[in-house]
Amino acid sequence: MVGLVLFGVLVLAIGGCACVVWAERGGPRWVRHVATVTLAASELVRRSEKRRRRSLTRTTSGGD
Template sequence: MALLILSGVLVLAVGGCVCVVWAARGGPRWVRAVATVTLAAGELVRRSSRTNRNSSLGRGGDSAD
């Protein structure tokens, strides 16, 4: 069951990346919408991991990467 869920997540991630590349080359409207959602989700994950890393180090706020 876990393998099925991880496979689904992998397919969604790869599909999102394909849409980002396709949208950069001027794809249809739905591809641009999927690319926007993919990039926003990536940004949320990046900010979440940065916040978790800072809190585990005992520091607050954003660090200079």
């Protein structure tokens, strides 16, 4: 069951990336909307990863 969920997430990620490329080449309106959502989601993931790394660095270096 977990494998099926991960496979679904992988398919959505690949589809989103394909829509980003297609939108860059002037795809239909729905593709541009999917591309916008994909890019916004990737930015959220990037920001949360930066915050997580900063908090881990503070935690490990603050104990010295």
